[in-house]
Amino acid sequence: MNTTPSSSASESPMPEQDGKLMDALLASRRRWKSLAQLVADFIFETDTEGNFTFFEAGPALGWNDQELIGEPGRRLLPFINSTPTPDPFLTHSVIRSRRCWIKRVDGSFGCMLIYAMPLQSPTGQHAGVRGLGIDVSAEVSANADLAVSRLHSEIVRRITATMRSRALSRLGIPPAFDELAALLGACGGILISERPEGKADNDEEDFEDEIVHHLSSGNQDFDSQIEKLLRQMDGSVSFEPVIKQIDGHDVIFCRSRVRYNAPAAMALWRNNLGVWSQDDANLADAALATFASALEMSALNRALARNARFDPLTGMLNRDGLIAEITRRLPRLDRERLSGTLLVIGLDRFSEINTRFGFEAGDSALQQVASYLRDAIRPTDLAGRLGGDIFGLWLDGADHFVAAERAEAFCQHGAAIFLSEAVTLTFSVGLAARNWETGESVESLIDRASFAMRSVKLAGGARWHTSLEESSP
The missing domain is CATH 3.30.450.40 (GAF domain)
Known part of the structure; x- marks a missing residue:
């Protein structure tokens, strides 16, 4: 009987075949690693406990490749206990393009896009995770x-x-x-x-x-x-x-x-x-x-x-400013049952100043007269330039008797001014007193005082005159 020797090939692989299989696995990992490195800033594998079995990172994280082997992946995660999303190093499901903050070697955190896939054993049990991360910190920043x-x-x-x-x-x-x-x-x-x-x-x-x-x-x-x-x-x-x-x-x-x-x-x-x-x-x-x-x-x-509200030449209130300020004070005077008197003052023969000394000297004369009039009244009174060589003084709370005394002093002394030579200007003064019971407007006061002043000018000037007419309320 011819017999054929039994073969043992079906019982166990030859050592040569084991070597080829291991070489194929290593080559596959090298190809995966090479491809992953083209796009990833770090690549990793973990075991069933989430500990690193393989880790390689570029300069984005700064970790030494062997430094984290055997270390838990949560070491790289901030606030892992309070994070509602799954741990990418322990995941049992595929993760695609999920942003996750990963700790750098210097203690800071970089934002990474994580791609991870769970690994299975030949029996279908969870065996770990393989994945990669792409640094998007610059984009996030x-x-x-x-x-x-x-x-x-x-x-x-x-x-x-x-x-x-x-x-x-x-x-x-x-x-x-x-x-x-x-x-x-x-x-x-x-x-x-x-x-x-x-x-x-x-x-x-x-x-x-x-x-x-x-x-x-x-x-x-x-x-x-x-x-x-x-x-x-x-x-x-x-x-x-x-x-x-x-x-x-x-x-x-x-x-x-x-x-x-x-x-x-x-x-x-x-x-x-x-x-x-x-x-x-x-x-x-x-x-x-x-x-x-x-x-x-x-x-x-x-x-x-x-x-x-102010005259740019003299710095005094202009006509509108003087009217506005007197108008503002009238309600208080009426409540306190006090009078007030307006003096309208015109400079006599002022045109001669301009003719003799020039217009600049005329401006200087107006400025000096303005200073004189301001110094001649109380701080509670008002002084303004109504226009040209016409000035107005409001004596707050004064009746026409007090105002008459002031007007008499103006007319007796005039105003000494200094141009290329000393000059004394005389005044024509018109007075208009306001009784609190009449409710007379400021415009009416100015009209009455101005009329009285013009009558003095027509009479030769250097005098004062009171307008006794009062408008009805």
Whole structure:
């Protein structure tokens, strides 16, 4: 009987076949690694416990390839216990393009797009995870900067719209300031317009209120402390916004130049420390620039209004300004049952001054007469230039007897002025007294006093005359 030897090939693979299979597996991993490295910033494999069995990273993370072998993947994740999404190093499902913050070797975090696939054993059991990550930190940062920029633009747009919704931009500052504080989460704030050097506390001419707006935080002592620090900034502090930590609060201080008014200064604060960013400070500074523009416009409007009421040559009230100021005082005089008297003063033969000395000398003469008349009345009285060489004096609370004494003194002494030589000017004075019971208007007073003054001029001047006629209420 012929017999054929049994083969043992079906019982176990030859060692040569084992080597070929291992070579194929290693080649497959090398090909996977090479392909993954073309697009990925790190590649990894983990075991069933989520510990790294393979890890290789580029400069984006900075880890040494062997440093993390055997370490749990959660070591690279921030706040893993509070993260609602699955751990990418322990996942049992495929992950595609999920953003995840991965810890760098220096302790900072980079944003990675994670692609991961769970591995299975020959028996179908979970055997770990294989995946890769792509660094998108620059893109996320750029998008964040863009988002911040858009937010800032929207906030500035909203506060500008709030200010423009008011008839006067100055009136729009308080609601716009409150809106800014709410959008930034500030618990308190203050905006002031610094008092210019040399301005007394009681000098309000052409100057905005120091405290433009105050958003109370409920802590009066702290609010007062911040206000004091804000006033101490002055010109010694730069105009760049700064963040300071004071008594458990983060405080932004910023100042803005205002060309036609004192600089504006602002502070905003939050509870706790380290809550403001430089972006917040820059936004507050941009908002302050908008507020400062409104304050500047308000200062310009006040200056224009003031110039509209004053005579540019003499600095006295002009006709409209004098009428407006006397009109403002009349209700008080009526309540107190007091009289008031208007003196209209004309310079005698003033045209001779212009003819003899020239028009510049004539202007100088008017300025000297204006100074003389201002010095001759009480601080509570008013002096104005009605036009040309005609002046008006309002004696507040004086009856025609008191005014007559003043007019007599003017006519007796005249006004000594100095041009190329000394000259004495004489006055023609018309008086019109107002009784509180009549309710007479200022225009009527000017008409009566002017008529009385012209009658004196026609008679030769250097005298005074009282208009006894009073208009009915």
